[in-house]
Amino acid sequence: MNTTMLPATGTEPALEIVHTPAAEIADRPPMLFVHGLGHGAWCWQNWMEAAAAAGHPVYALSFRGHGGSEGSVAGARLRDYVADTVRAATSIADGKGVLIGHSLGGLVVQHALPAIKPAAAVLVASISARPAIGTAISVVRHHPIQGLRLVAGLPLHLGPDMLFTGLDPAAVAAAVARMTPESALVQYQLLAHTPAPLPSPFIPVLSVAATDDRVVPIRATRATARRYSATIRELEGIGHDMMLDAGWRRAWDVVDQWLRSQSVPPT
Secondary structure (H helix, E strand, O other): OEEEEEOOEOOEOOEEEEEEOOOOOOOOOOEEEEOOOOOOHHHHHHHHHHHHHOOOOEEEEOOOOOOOOOOOOOOOOHHHHHHHHHHHHHOOHHHOOEEEEEOHHHHHHHHHHHHHOOOEEEEEOOOOOOOOHHHHHHHHHHOHHHHHHHHHOOOOOOOHHHHOOOOOHHHHHHHHHOOOOOOHHHHHHHOOOOOOOOOOOOOOEEEEEEOOOOOOOHHHHHHHHHHOOOEEEEEOOOOOOOOOOOOHHHHHHHHHHHHHHHOOOOO
């Protein structure tokens, strides 16, 4: 993997972009991976390696204040992460590849679609298109202390039981150690945002859900999939962080098979 910085422009900070070239010439479109709450480009390593092996040039973005990106999460808003994503995507094949977002990144992707108009999009355990009341209830039910932090506007502490179901302890500790406290404003906006405008023309969308997800309820994922007329795939025995959990290969294969079925053209 290679790490570069997307240069700062005006008031916008420089952003970390991690890149893995395609392992062979397979004429498959580039991908941009967009991380979720408190994560960074690092969280996509498993899927990036698998996608590159399948012939995709792959890239992963770290939002401002996350990973190796400049800037700060203090005062950051959802629109700032959308702006980061639009900047990164348009720098890669003019945004015409495949956009993949996890959790908060899935919501960011929804808001970026009308501006970028990618060839296809994948929502992975995505925050709901509508105010994420279901997520708040799920967090309160399963993790009462974190629920209170969410309501109080304090950064969530994403513990292993919120994210994983079968990952070995050493890998869990390594992942949790790399997580970043999230913007309190962005967390609040998850509960109060308005749905993103639907893209036009139609963009094919895949929604991948985990039935054991303790952050995003399955009914919320289904509602978002309906809004985008998306294909939905529901996986059992895997946690919210399905790109990192023990079953990550099974989740990736779902994405890979769908993309092949769509015959998304190279750019």
